[in-house]
Amino acid sequence: ASTRRRFSIVCEAGGKKPDSAAKRARQAEKRRVYNKARKSEIRTRMKKVLEALEVLGKKPDAQPEEVVPVEKLIGEAYSVIDKAVKVGTVHRNTGARRKSRLARRKKAVEIQFGWYKPPEPAS
Template identity: 45%
Template sequence: MANSPQAKKRARQIERRTEVNKARRSRIRTYLRKVEEAIVGGDQAVAQEAFKSAQPELMRGVTKGIYHKNTVARKLSRLSKRIKALAA
C-alpha cells in the first residue's frame, strides 16, 4: 500500500489513466469488430469503409500509448490483405 503522499497521488493518477485507457481500448476493439463483421459478411465496399474509419482510431491508440506501433501496423496489414482478398 502507498504510504508517502507522492505514492498516494501516483496511485490516484494511475486509477484515472486506467479508466481512460480502458475506454480507448474498448472503442478501438469496437472499430475492429465492425471491420471483422464486414469481412465475414463478404461485402468489400462496407469492409473498406469500416477499415478506413478504424485506421485513425488504431493510430490514435499508438500515439496514446495503448498499442505498440508494430502491433497496429501488423493488424492493419492483415485486415487490408483480407479485404483485398474479397475482390478475388
C-alpha cells in the same frame, strides 16, 4: 588551540508534503480507464470490419461497389488504432499488425471475387 564554536541552524518543516504515491495511484487509475476504453474501441471497430467482410465474402453475387462501405469502416478503424498508438496506449508494432490484419482480410475478399489480381512475382 582554536576555540571555534559550531552552530547548527534548525529549520522548522513547512507542512506535510502531499503523498506522491497516492497521486501516482490516482493517475494510474485514470490512465487505466482511458486505455481500457481506447482498446475496447479498437476491438469494436475491428469486429465491425471483420463481420462486414465476412458477410460480403459469403454473398454469391457481390459487386465491387459493395466494398466502399467496408473501406469506410476500415478507415475509421485505422484512425482509432493510429490515435491509440500516438498516445501510447498500444505499441506501434501492435497497431501496425492490427491494421495489416484488416488489409489482408479485405484483399482476400477482393481476390476471392476477382476484383484484385495479385502481381506476378518477378523472376
